[in-house]
Amino acid sequence: MLGLLVAFGGLGALREEPDRKSATSETAPSSVPATEPLTSAAPQPSVPSEPRDVTSQPGTSPPTPSTPPTTKPPPDTTPPGAVVLRVIDGDTIQVRGDGRIVPKGTVARVRLLEIDTPERGACFADAATARTTELLPPGSSVRIQRDAELTDRYDRYLLYVWNEQGTFVNEALAGSGHAEDVLFPPNDKYWPVISQAEDTARQTVAGLWAACPETTKPSAPDTPTRPDLPDGPPVGVPDVDCSDLPGPVWVGPEDPHRLDRDGDGIGCDTN
Template sequence: MVVLRIIDGDTLEARGDGGVLPKDAVARVRLLEIDTPERGACFADDATARTATLLPPGSRIRAERDVELTDRYGRYLLYVWNEQGTFVNESLVRSGHAEAVLYPPNDKYWAKISDAEDAAQQAGAGLWTACPEQPETSISTPDTPDAPAPDTPERPNLPDGPPAGVPDVDCSDLPGPVWVGSDDPHRLDRDGDGIGCEAN
């Protein structure tokens, strides 16, 4: 399989060699058991750059499938090793460029990848220190005990965002903006207004 281009930190385009991917077929590949920051979010550019370093366009890769080969978006769900033999999914998590995320039944390397995340968190690698979690906005503070709740955003005429439980979806997988409301399992809404992928 040959890398054609890197789409973002956890998604690439590749040409098949007749193994997992049919010969000469061009397909999107979603790296299994990991999630990198969404385009425009903290550390997204770093994650994409790291993936491009590990998987430069034109390089050959070895890929393995798990129980489910494709997702509902037609992406191939794969574990990938580069020409140097580096297990890319695990490497991105270990260096703090991705989080470990399990989407059953694809769990072949979960122990290895989740161990890599523990090591990255303990070392404060990558996004674990570069992107501190933003605290939830407090409705009440000691100075204003009766502060009003923020207005609920009016729902625009947009399609619903993808549900939780499917392999992680990025804005590059969607045709345009979607409504996620307050439930945003794929972290598509950067500014908290209930609309995901507004930059698409």
């Protein structure tokens, strides 16, 4: 009997051994030995990153400078310019002052500096007046600039004029052949510009250079009789038109302002 019990006990032990091995294999991880502890990776020393050049990166903007450059002028707070009231002829207009050069509200005649257009009734005079009216229509505002001498003996303002579109009218009239250049020192600020414009008009035979071929002025009498008339404008005065004078004047054979169209020594005596 005792032998049978021992035999059964050994058999039971043999049957339990595989069960324990199976349980052990299910609980132990397959990739890490059960006897070795898990360790974390050692921290890597931090390496300072190189500064990026943001201007070379697409889609980025350069850093804002401490003092940003001005991209546009500040708003213009000055009052509106002088207003054109009428065009007298190709080189003379009438304006109402805005208070900067011409007193505010003052109605004044303005003689465009450094140019001369044909006299009323002369060749191309009407075309010159029409072109000035096109550039300076009545009611429009103008920007005006003075030179060394502001007015002449006839109380005209001697000025450079820009229209609302920014066109330098003095230069434009010379450049299109509607005016000749004429210099009366010391007002010579834009003489190089205006004289160059006239040279171009001459070379291209524009405007009056094509329409008005040169003619020989009739000879004055050998001993002209001096009529009882006031003297005309002297040499050196900024160019004068007949519209600036009250009536006929004596200009003699020289006629520096080209007021005598028939060569008799009397200026502004014809209509």
